[in-house]
Amino acid sequence: MWWTYALLSAVFAALTAILAKVGMKGVDSSLATAVRTVMVLGLAWGIVYAQGGLPGLAHLTRQNWLFLTLSGLATGLSWVCYFRALQLGPVSKVAPVDKLSVALAIGLSVLFLGEKLTWQTGLGAGLILAGTLVLIR
Numbered sequence: 001m002w003w004t005y006a007l008l009s010a011v012f013a014a015l016t017a018i019l020a021k022v023g024m025k026g027v028d029s030s031l032a033t034a035v036r037t038v039m040v041l042g043l044a045w046g047i048v049y050a051q052g053g054l055p056g057l058a059h060l061t062r063q064n065w066l067f068l069t070l071s072g073l074a075t076g077l078s079w080v081c082y083f084r085a086l087q088l089g090p091v092s093k094v095a096p097v098d099k100l101s102v103a104l105a106i107g108l109s110v111l112f113l114g115e116k117l118t119w120q121t122g123l124g125a126g127l128i129l130a131g132t133l134v135l136i137r
Contacts, residue, residue, distance in 0.1 A: 014095070017086065017091045017094070017095050018091060020032065020036070020083060020086055021086050021091050024083065024086070024087060029080070029083040029084040029086070029087040030080060030083075030084075032083050032087075033076075033079050033080050033083045036079065036083075037076070037079065078101075082094070082098055085097070085098070092135070093135065093136050096131065096132045096135040096136060097132060097136060099128065099132065100128065100129065100132050102125070102128055103125040103126075103128045103129050106121055106122075106124075106125045107125065
């Protein structure tokens with residue numbers, strides 16, 4: 001089931017780039033990021049409410065709050081940088097560079113989470129890096 005959600009995530013991420021590029025014509029990239037964030041915030045809380053997940057807030061630990069907050073800050077900075085890059089450059093070059101996050105996440109998961117680096121995962125990360133270099137030239 002995870003594969004279905006991952007594929008849908010990729011489709012929506014691709015749409016994000018195209019829709020954002022069109023939607024932010026003549027708009028400051030930070031303002032565009034703020035508008036997008038409000039939409040994401042509303043959607044996320046709407047889903048939590050609809051699924052009856054609000055009581056789960058009381059069960060979050062200090063560690064949950066710390067790392068979810070740090071993750072949120074990283075997400076926000078990523079979005080601000082991504083929208084600025086989209087404003088300045090073509091989607092066909094910005095999106096591949098943004099997807100280097102996959103190879104970086106693999107490396108960080110090995111370093112900080114102790115995940116095993118298989119030859120397939122290493123090769124895949126290397127191909128992502130190579131593909132990005134080909135696409136941005």
